[in-house]
Amino acid sequence: MSDAPGAELEYYREQVDRLAGESLRLDYLVSALRHELKQKRQAFGLLVELQQHILTLSEISAVFAGAVRAVNSVLGMDRTLVLLPTDRAHVYRPGHWAGYREEAADRLRSATFTFPETFVDGTGHLLAHGASERTPLIDQLRTTLELPFFIAVPVLADAGPLGLFLSGRLREARPLFPPLDAGDLDTFRTLANFIATGVRNKRIVVLEQMDRLKTEFFANISHEFRTPITLTLGPLQSWLSGRHGPLPDALAREADVMRRNQERLLSLINQILDLAKLESGRMRFMFGPAPDVNRFIAERVEQFRPACDARGLRLEFAADERLNGADLLIDREQFDKLVFNLLSNAEKFTDAGVVRVTTERHADGLVLTVSDSGIGIPEDQLPHVFDRFRQAEGGAARRHVGTGLGLAWVREVARLHGGAVSVRSEAGSGSTFRVFVPFGRAHLDPSMVVDAPAADDPAGTAAMYRSEHRPSDFESLNDDGEAAFDATRQTVLYAEDNQDLRAYVRRLLAPMYNVFLAVDGLDAQEKIDRYKPDLVLTDEMMPRLTGRGLVESIRADPVRRGTPVIVLTARSGAQARIEGLEAGADDYVTKPFDEQELLARIRNLLRARAQEKELTELNRVLEARVEEQIAKLRVGARIQSDLLPKSAPVIPGYEMAGRTLPAQVVGGDYYDFIAVDDRRYAVCLGDVAGKGLPAALLMANLQATVRGQTLWNPSACDCMTRSNTLLFLSTDPGRYATMFYGVLNTRSHYFSYTNAGHNPPIVFGGGDRVSRLSVGGTVVGLFEGSTYEEDVVHLQPGDLLVIFSDGITEALNTAGDEFGDERLIAVVAERRAESSESLVDGIMSAVTLHARGTPQWDDMTVVVVKHCP
């Protein structure tokens, strides 16, 4: 049986169609895959490009600037921005962008956007496409950034967003520009993570480099300090020993202060030098047997007993006797410092309770434990407790001042003994430090091992690392100041934790001011309430509350916020100064300071504050006066606005329109349409000399005069002559106006006019014919007997009369070019077919466009009368 030929044909047609469809589908698939592959390659290329940016550029801003350009060019986005964090939480502003014209820069720079909190923790994003839900933020971004379809993701660093990436397209049209989707979001998240990781890695490398350089620098500079210190410390010690005879009491007290501080400086420098040597491997240790390690540690513990007793602390030592005779090697000098540092910290940071030291013999070594019931260390700061220059923050401020080198030293010494140190702590419950030192010598450099134990020098170590803790009598601190209080003097409060410095500054200021003292920032807050100082002088680094914290608290206090503050600090450099000033300080003086400079700054600041108070009062009075003047001007403006015609008259066969743009709130131009009878209309335009309220009042006078005279006798020359006389008699000498006045007969189409010193209006006739209406006389109001000639023109259908003030033709642009008659004629010629209203709009637009925002000093007024064809 055979199929019909038609069926066979149909079969082959279907097969051909199927194959055609198949090949087209394949084409499309291959095309789509190729497109996707291309995009992936582009994205990869973008990552490589960004990597280059990150590696070669040292500033994150440069990385962002490169990234926005690269995203646009490589990923085919129209506009890309990086929004940077501002001082306000969650508020961002455009910092870098690509795809905008230059004119947009100011607008972008001034825009701010508040993003949800989720952008800080990294879960936030915005995906705005045609079908996405609208939110106020998306709407604001779309409008302000002129970007309808976009993605925004945060670029997160450890401490929060470095910025937000926002990128998108101007259109969404399949198939070329499909809606942005989750895939695009992934791409941008990858991009943001890549930048964040790159920046973080680069920061780590840079920080490590900086850290090493800093240590080297400190070591070098510190070494240079030792010679001058030695040369001043030696003679001081000699004087105080009485070798040169007894010193007067006052001199002896000051010399003792100098000696103590020189010794402290030397101690700090020695620590820095030793740590630098340790870290660079240049310090040579001498490890010797320590069969008596318990006794060795016990002696160091006993050195702290007087200090602990004085503060009411229990000091306990428990030794494991099994350590006696143990095969333990230590460098006695360095191990001594290790023990000293741990004990010193325990004593410093414990207000009440116990400091406990124990030794234990473990199978493979010694474990020394120093624990206390002190303030403890917050959990988040535990990982950094052995870092150099770190001291745990305790609430608002550091509890004790120090270099932050002690625990770093402990870690290095323990490490070089083949051991380690660890810490357990809880804020408010105390800390426990455990040092492990292995037995034997296998872990030690044989060249550093000696068989005989070295001699101890605990007294020397203690002297070198003397605690500066000298309890102050807070209660009696200001007894002298209160006793000497003089109500006629200004009062200065000085906050400083160093007793010597407090005493020194008090001596310096007391002859001029009432001086009160505070031992730290918290104490200063109380003293400010008590003594209400005129000025606060504060140290920056103080226990409990720093100087910066004190400044911030003063600025946040609605009563005390105006108190001038000078920060006195040992930190130098522009950055420290900027930080201080940003915190709200009025001035910033670095230690060591020149006495006269400090006095001058205090004096100037107090004087400036007094002047500021006077100025504030003066400003208040001035502002009230300005408000009064503005109110008057507004009244003038309203009067003027009311005087202008509300609308042009509707006259069959004619179109009339007029407009005024005052250069100030109140201008001196005016125009008017006055119906004389059912066929005649007066048209006038005046320009009063001067601006502001006086000009507006004269203008009102002129308008009333002209209206009255028009109704009395509309003849142009008669009206102008009488108006001039009346104006001359009723205005101040020297005040005048230019004016054009004409009367249109709408039946005969004759326009009789006179021109009182005004810019000649222009009549645009058929073709390119242009004529000027200049017949008349001089300005009105200036001379009593001025007379005016009159002329008549016949307005043909299609003719156009344009009356204008000189503000139109003399409008300047930024280059200083006037708009001029030629441009005016050109605009009218081009648009003369339009309605009068539209023509007035066109002239004003052309002038505005010409001026391009240049402030104009003259009012601009134009009136158009058109005889409709």
Next chain:
Amino acid sequence: MHARAGAGYSEQTDSYQAGYEAAQAALAEAGAPADLALVYCTSKQDPHRLNAGVRAAVGDTARIHGGHSVGAITRAHLGYEGYQTCVGVLSLPGTDIHMFLERDLAGREMAAGRALGERIAAVSCADPRNLLLTYDSVRGRTERGLELNLATPLIEGIGQTIGTWPTVAGVGVFGDLQFNPTYQFFDHEVVQQTASALLLCGGVRMDTIIMHGCEPAGRYHTITKAEGPLVLEIDGRPAIGMIEQLLGAGSNKTWEDFPLFVTLGVNRGQRFGPFREEDYANRLCMAVDKERGGLIMFENDLQAGSEVQLMRRSIDFTYVGKRCDELLARLEGRKPFFALYIDCAGRAAAYCGTEREEAEEVQRIIGGRMPLLGMYSGVEIARVGQQIQALDWTGVLCVFSE
């Protein structure tokens, strides 16, 4: 004196600078003052400032002709959808340059064509006669949606009055693929909604060739219902349904994927003869009228009774080299000095999903021999078979020789 030419490129965002920079580069390559400047730029440029920049470089007497383009091509540069600008300058001693402009094109393409044709025919033009037509592709957006000016009636109008056609190439200018309003450059004027003609008489000769690399996939289909550029039915079935069925239900393609993907070809050669690229006029689907189930094409020449084939696009660009060689072989010893490449914007890699740019082949083959100026267009015009035809998805290569 010989004809000289050069082409310059710029991506400056300041439009005056862009025009000046591209024109200066072109003048430097030409090494001679310009009699004619061909100027193309994307819609991101301010056409007035750009024209002023070109004018500042080429001087007051040079004629300026050109308009919007989605991108720009020269020997060394190729780019689109940015601030691309390209200028070609030609020094044409012995060649008369005539330019004609017809305004108010929208909705009166046929009349404008007739007027243009009359004005061209009125010129006493020595051989070789070469004509470059340019018109605004985008008419605008109305409540009915996007509307385009159509080349087919324009060509028909010209054909009615011009007499014998010169060698012709043409451009429906596009400034971007968002179908924003387009502009043309006509001497000192920047104009819209116009059709213009550049007629070169005597001296130089323009040879053209079309290339699209498309081959028919499957049999002939007959359009059974159409309204203007809207193809409503093919083989008696709704056009969208027919295409969807052909691609197969499992293809994961929807009507949203059709625009710029579905290409219909009209064979102007032998119906069952061997495939010849130059016989096919391609028509691209611009959008889909999903309410009426129709395909909106770029032109209105596919009407009831038209036979079309679905076209496959080649991803192998070797056809470009072959066609370029064919064109150069036609010069018969004349010396080529300039090439103009009018390339359908849809053929750009970013829009059609190819890995490489087909125009790079033109750069490689033609750009190595003479200054090259290229632009991306909405519609191309060239001779196909015996007809002057509006084309889509086509590159029209024009080589100028003397």
